[in-house]
Amino acid sequence: MRKLGISIYPQYGTMTEQIDYMERASLSGFSRMFTCLLSATEETEINNLRILIKKANSLGFEVIADVSPSVFTDLKLSYEDLGFFHALGLSGLRLDLGFSGLEESIMSFNEYGLKIELNMSQGTKYLEQILSYAPNKAAIIGCHNFYPRRYTGLARDHFLTCSQQYKQHGIRTAAMISSSQAAYGPWPVQEGLMTLEEHRDLPIEVQAKDLFQTELIDDVIIGNAFASEEELKKLSTLNRFLLELEVEFKEAATITEREIVLKEKHLNRGDISPYVIRSTQSRVTYGKENIEAHDTKSIKRGDITIDNNGYERYKGELHIALQNMENSGNTNIVAAVAEEEHFLLNQIKPWQKFSFIEKKD
Secondary structure, eight states: OOOEEEEOOTTSSOHHHHHHHHHHHHHTTOOEEEEESSSOOSHHHHHHHHHHHHHHHHTTOEEEEEEOHHHHHHTTOBTTBOHHHHHHTOSEEEESSOOOSHHHHHHTTOTTOOEEEEETTSOSSHHHHHHTTOOOGGGEEEEOOOBOSTTOSBOHHHHHHHHHHHHTTTOBOEEEEOOSSOOBOSSSOOSOOBSBGGGTTSOHHHHHHHHHHTTSOSEEEEOSBOOOHHHHHHHHTSOSSSEEEEEEEOTTOOHHHHHHHHHSOEEOOSSOOSSEEEEOHHHHHSTTSOOOOOOOSOBOTTEEEEEOTTSTTTTTOEEEESSOBOOOSSEEEEEEEOGGGGGGGGGOOTTOEEEEEEOOO
16 A cells, blocks of 8 residues: 655644645545654644644554654663653654664654654665564564755665665655745755655646655655645646656547547557557557558657557557657657656566556646
């Protein structure tokens, strides 16, 4: 089960705004909530957090709070007794900075069933160190950092390496995306709150598509608050298991061509090409249709093409262009993948299934 999550920071926004946000997110199918004890240590803030967590629990949210060894010190707590966090109503603790490995393993056997969430972004042998102390592995989960300052987010290669490290041990994973409408995070700097730097200026649903597409991230959490109603809706309707690419049709695209794009079940052939993603079943389904030539100029990366009557053997076959290329005249350009999603094309794997949805204005 892949989950969507939001974030709440008790020191920012009014109680009314925070509760309203949780209620709207719950109605949109969100079921995780992140909060931060690193930046909320005043008694008033903790009391407000207690109220918010109680409300979140009533809405069915799994609530996990960011902590570090300094939080234990400041609140005079012991890693051997997590009763304080249980009393707050938390479902788990995220260790932004961890201990030595032994402490985490002991915490994983806490009597309250709290999850121990590890910082996935470090790129060290931290996870292996904890596992060497024989923890309750069922209580261990992971979540990447987020990065409020521009140019400090993770590089894709590092992100993938760190995520694979957790996945190969069967650990549940999460990462952060950012709302372009939100104004609050745990710190004063607000230039977005996502895990991957390349996501910083992308639409929120494209960020989520990318994370789910890696098949290394189980849960996707909006790092900043408060996301807009439109952003929550876009994420709530997002297919978390099948990549859906947004497309814009050419005016001349026929009813048959639109059916091939939108209704056919697509998969990328296993004998992959560096030039195109090939979905070939449509040439079987629509091979006897009359597909006359139109829009047969040069093909650009991101174009969606269907072979016309001129390619009798391939008539009806659908391609997504990975490169600019010449057109023999036997291929109709019927649509184009939305520009902001072009980077997803090179991540489509052999035999991967995918579909298209028409982009709305």
